[in-house]
Amino acid sequence: MHRWMMRAAVAMAILWSTAPASASELLLGRATAAPGASVTVPVGFRQGRGPVAVAVDTDIAFNARAFGNPRCAPGADLATSGPGAKLVICGQPRPGIVRVAVLGMNSEPVGTGELATVTFDVAANAHQRLYSLRQKPGAADAQGTDFRLRHRNGSIRVR
Numbered sequence: 001m002h003r004w005m006m007r008a009a010v011a012m013a014i015l016w017s018t019a020p021a022s023a024s025e026l027l028l029g030r031a032t033a034a035p036g037a038s039v040t041v042p043v044g045f046r047q048g049r050g051p052v053a054v055a056v057d058t059d060i061a062f063n064a065r066a067f068g069n070p071r072c073a074p075g076a077d078l079a080t081s082g083p084g085a086k087l088v089i090c091g092q093p094r095p096g097i098v099r100v101a102v103l104g105m106n107s108e109p110v111g112t113g114e115l116a117t118v119t120f121d122v123a124a125n126a127h128q129r130l131y132s133l134r135q136k137p138g139a140a141d142a143q144g145t146d147f148r149l150r151h152r153n154g155s156i157r158v159r
Helices: 002-018
Strands: 025-028 030-033 038-046 055-061 067-074 087-094 097-103 113-122 130-140 146-148 150-152 154-158
Touching (some): 025 130, 030 038, 038 154, 067 087, 067 097, 087 113, 097 113, 130 150
Parallel strands (some): 025 150, 030 154
Antiparallel strands (some): 038 113, 055 097, 055 130, 067 113, 130 154
């Protein structure tokens, strides 16, 4: 029995050391708003071990009946000047999806912190409940190789 426990411990150590817990991660925030108001959700980033992101993007799915007019702005921690300057670009490829990209004309890593914000107008007739914001993030390294990011979805509570 002792040998079985030792093998299990070694297997768990191997799994733990190869788990993507240290991978880079894109984090959508949580916000609260009233019907008829605007609401801003932060988009954060944490650079982890592994490929170094020089650009990140995500498609954020939202309830198009409750929220509209998505628009983006640079986040509080985004370098917008200097040699590592990045831009925030967003668009709406179809109703209920906002695409957010953070990129620059340089190969400097994307910094950790709040990269962007996404602001929505809340419909006057939006139901008072919690709405999910789901995302599909990706990134590119300095050689232009795409890779996936870990992520945390966000939410908006309408009260």
